[in-house]
Amino acid sequence: MFAKRKAFQVLAALAALPLVSCGSVDNSALGVAVIGSSDDPFASGIRLAVGGQLVRAATVEGLVAFDAQGRVIPALADRWIVTDDGQSYIFRLRDGDWKNGDPITADSAREALRRALAALKGTGLGSDLSGIDEVRVMAGRVIEIRLERPMPYLLQLLAQPELGLYHGKHGAGPMTMEKSGGVAVLTPIAPSDLGLPAVEGWETRTRQIQLHALDGPEAVEKFNDGEVDLVLGGQVEDFMLTRSVGILRGTIQLDPVVGLFGLQIMNDRGFLSDPANREALAMAIDRDALIAPFGLGGWSPTTRIVTPSLDGDLGTIGERWTGQSMDERRQIAASRVRAWASGNGETAEKANAGAGEGSTRDTSVKLRVWLPAGEGSDVLLEKLSADFSQIGVGLQPAKSENRADLVLVDDVARYPRAAWFLNRLSCTARRGLCSKDADARVGEAGKATTPIDRAALLTEAEAELTSANVYIPFGPPIRWSLVRGSVSGFSANSWGWHPLMPLAWLPK
Known part of the structure; x- marks a missing residue:
């Protein structure tokens, strides 16, 4: 039977996560720096830098997504099953709307997924997805992905930012993005605006994310100065900069990636x-x-x-x-x-x-x-x-x-x-x-x-x-982040992926 997981239930569970801090709740915007070019968060296309991938994942959901721990969770699909032979994945779509108000249907999701798959042809990710045979409509809100061979990690692939589904050139959240100067301001979308059950006290339980795309030295400097509470996208070329981070400012987190x-x-x-x-x-x-x-x-x-x-x-x-x-x-x-x-x-x-x-x-x-x-x-x-x-x-x-x-x-x-x-x-x-x-x-x-x-x-x-x-x-890649002690919604994980929506949640 279908797994009993609803998208809004997962969000509510995430909202209950404790914030590691002292004093009252602070719902001011969270400053996040991602290492890269200033244009990265606003880029389009398939080959995106980390800043662009973070914004894409936050504003254009796919059938599934990643949580802070790198686990696959519901997104446009709120439940799914895999057949015994591993060659059929059946997804039931959530009862909600696209950003323009059109209902999310199997037909619209199938067409969006077909476009996303076609755009990836000729890329490494396209090769990873080459085992997909067809995408079929089974019912009004049920689609099936048929495979030529078992793909045990299909859900991880469908959760990638490049597999976000557009409808009318827009994604379905879970956040919206506006450009303010050189900063990408991301705002959580209320579930009721997506045709989902309302979450009580939404405005006081979430906050905006202010995403700054900076080069390595500037990102670390802003962290040390307290202007941002989190630095993402660290790689080997900038790792030596972490020597300037004292224990009172925050911690260096290494992702156990391959x-x-x-x-x-x-x-x-x-x-x-x-x-x-x-x-x-x-x-x-x-x-x-x-x-x-x-x-x-x-x-x-x-x-x-x-x-x-x-x-x-x-x-x-x-x-x-x-x-x-x-x-x-x-x-x-x-x-x-x-x-x-x-x-x-x-x-x-x-x-x-x-x-x-x-x-x-x-x-x-x-x-x-x-x-x-x-x-x-x-x-x-x-x-x-x-x-x-x-x-x-x-x-x-x-x-x-x-x-x-x-x-x-x-x-x-x-x-x-x-x-x-x-x-x-x-x-x-x-x-x-x-x-x-x-x-x-x-x-x-x-x-x-x-x-x-x-x-x-x-x-x-x-x-x-x-x-x-x-x-x-040489060996495995090096991926690091700088994390203030007061930040919740972040977890080192084997994908080196740190979505923005979990960072937007505040405790009750």
Whole structure:
């Protein structure tokens, strides 16, 4: 039977959460800073920065959403069931209205979902959703998503901001957004305005969110000065800024995320034309020492593309070069650099002569790397440069991604399975070098009839991608937030996702 969960009941439960503070309730607006560009909260389209994703999720609900803990909760759909074969998800829509007053119906929701899915074609998220066969209307407020194969993490995907459903170019909340100067002001929508049962005392139980999109240094400065109570969207490049945060100002929260954090090989010119040479770069990196300056307890380095021990991991792919010490690895890598340089001096000279910034006229190997601006990136560059210099490779910063040989990839997994990692590094994603053989195995996995067969094919795909040496993994991404002690509605979680609506609730 349908799970007995109503959207307004979930909201009421969230409203009862205690606020960790002293004194009377303060219903003034909560100041939140998200690290990024000032235009991020007001951007449209599919590829959004964190600020844009936060606003999209707050103003354009999908069938389901995430709560503060990263759990899937009702949104436009207030209940659902999954058939025993895992290939049919049936959603009953809530009894309410779109923003323009039109009733939420199965027909309107189906069309909105079809448009959202079509817009994602050609993206990594689109690949993740490729198992959807059709979206059908079953009754006036009931739709079914039929799958070509079981997708155990479909609900997590449907809760992503990109799967928010528009009707007449507007979303259905749960918040509205207005631009005030450079600040996005988000106001909770009263349930009664959405055709839902009224919540008593709504105006005194919720508050506005004032979302500021700032660069890292300014966001941390405003937090230290008390101008904002929460900083979201922290990544490795700005992590060193957290050293200025004293214990009386707030706490640094780290999300236990998995995903891709490493270097993408962008071209196969010169030294990078040989997979063995690309492997030499990966062998030279001391991953523990790379992250040591950040002082992160519990960060686990890996040489694998897919995070080890995820659901469905067969355990047949292990860490690379486990039988060799770091010195032995670097000796092997250095011999490959010397062999290439001695046999390709003319090629190296021509390649480097046209390289732009960082070019050289000698035969030594010179590579350019792009990292986002920030003190944390400076630390990474220093460490990587020292590692590569041990094998005779010079590393210099590139001014842009399209002029780089190596580019930092820093993405949190939307769901913890191998397919996410392989889709992000696929030829469809068009990030840099890729493996068509690996993509073929992923395609075959999508047609597999059993979970074991699918896992085996995804393992083969990871092996193909590993041998191609198109990506150099470091370990899991680093995601951090700054949280004032008085803030409720925030929780570190495995998705690194912190929705705005839970932050808008005040205690009774």
